Amino acid sequence: MREIPDPGASGGEVVVEVLATCVPPYAEEVFSGRRNYPLELPVVPGPGGVGRVVGVGPDATRLRVGDPVWCDCTVRSRDDALTPDITLQGWSSRGDGGARLARHLHDGAFAELMRVPTENVYPLPAEAGHNPARWSSLGVYAIPYGGLLAGGLEAGETLLVSGATGNLGGAAVAVALAMGAGQVIAPGRNRAALDLLVDRFGRRVRPVTLTGDEAADRTAMSAAADGPIDMVIDLLPPAAPSSASRAAAMTVREYGRVVLMGGVGMLGGADLALPYPWIMRNSVTVRGQWMYPRAANVGMIRLIASGALDLDLERVRTFRLDAVDEAVEYAAHGGPFERTILTPPAG
Template identity: 30%
Template sequence: MEKQMKAWRLEKMGGKLELKEVPVPEVRAGSVLVKVAVTALVSYLKSYTEGKLAVYNPPPHEFTMGSNAIGYVEAIGQDVWHLKHGQRVILSSHITARDNVSSPVMILLGITKNGDAALSAQLDYPDGTLAPYVLVPVETLTPLDGLEAYSDAQLSAVSRFVVPYGGLLKGHLSAGETIIINGATGSFGASAVFLAVTMGASKVIVTGRNADVLRSVAEKAGKRVLPVVLSGNIQEDVAAIKNICGGGADMAFDMVGNAKDPNSTLSALYSLVPGGRLVIMGSMTVDLPIPYTYVMLNSWSILGNFMYPKDATRKLLEIVKSGQLPIDLISPIIFKMSELDQAMDAAAAATNFENVMINCQS
């Protein structure tokens, strides 16, 4: 095995980004060295590298970028008992401390940390997947046994689905319920639509402002998916949603992206039946004004959710194995390691049915 590799290193957000030679990490207790096949790019990666996303907290020194990936076990540290050399795995960038404490720290590998308390975790695992090899804690890996019919690039789409899956689990979506997916025109929102259908929702109301994209999502996801094009007027939008729901929804899943106003989220909230749940997982540049008395009188639950439980990927893979979740609807767009700049532009422009990734062995 080689001792050196070329990785995409970022000096700091807004600093120098270059493909440079670094040592291949050495495995240690509790960790696994993964040979990275493909790593998907987040849509905001170029803005991140240019220092335009001040909310993120990257490692305090030069680091390798990159998050979720498909790869193969290269070396195994002590205290790792189930994985085998050469086994194909999916890597989750969402790392939660394994310590048995009430508030375990969290980081997103190669991207950010959740508060200053997570610095120690980030320093232990600062480097992401834009490299031929990556060292990760064993709990970030899930075996891909039984999925030989899918290519590495196809299985990369699982990471697109697992994020909204975490939100649907948080909201306890049950078979037979009506759910609103707000922000259904985005990549995570569209994935949530297919998940809601797979999980047995009787009606999936997809909302957004792009009529063509909503129609495309509804056509691909089936007859239980019903689009509502939002006007931005809360009263009108609530009336339209309730009309197509047949009275109201049991749950709303909100995945708006960098919303400039709260109107679509409030429209989803006001369209709930008494006792309904709103799960928020998106991003908004303004505050969300909550009508205290209205929420109390309707017994609504408003739930924030970040990422997904540790066992979510394993459970989702069982759904994929059963053939109920059409991950092959997501088209891979693959770039070479040397083409990161073009790939970041493509990721920013990608549709909700495209997945831009880097072949880390190219």
């Protein structure tokens, strides 16, 4: 912890007072280097958060000082509309262009103030300013929401969430149901986490206890659905074997969709091998999705504000910014729907 100069807003930028930011459960893995994220040092870490506008650049036309806002960490370069370079502000980046962005925008959310591109700042309803800690988990839900949008999830469809008992997987279950999914197949090995999903969301969640036997697990997941599985979203973490992703993906129906968003393969191990004839003959769509489009932020804010996605079901533990080390350690032991939140320092 140390003091740095307050950031200022130039053209295309906004300065925000950070009111609350979510500490990812794997933050310790990033900071220790065990999860090999390309952090551009020096960096103020922290992927997005809820704040209050304290300064705007001359080209901002709607934002006002004092507005409660959501700050999206997914920053895209402005000089390529088709394939922009991307950095996750204060967290990660992709390629040389992403690293350049990261070096310029090194003000993450684990601070009192942060400088954010204007297009990454989204107005929030007034209630968010009264409960910023709860609203700061918006970023957790936005990630699977991006995958569900990419796969074109429609109301009434059956979705299988591979990795449903994890942090992002549990969020995917909640978002899918809020979007109107008819039922969600939730496979996992953690029976307590599966029971939590059923207890929280009711009969629209169909739990499946995995055994590690690929063929048997695929059969069990397919049998859990009342009919065909329309879409699969994979959110398994880096330590998961590719066989688990493959077993889930191959439950999808003819003309179904598979969206890959997890970390399988990031730590080495076998690549995901899906049979060419199966993909071709069944006209299956397989696509990757990193994070989410800009409009997903607006969609998530609407889902939460309307009550379709209920944040009151979460267990929130807050830490002051000057206790950030304790917060990182605590977050590593959290489960689904448990949020570790940093708030401004005392005084």
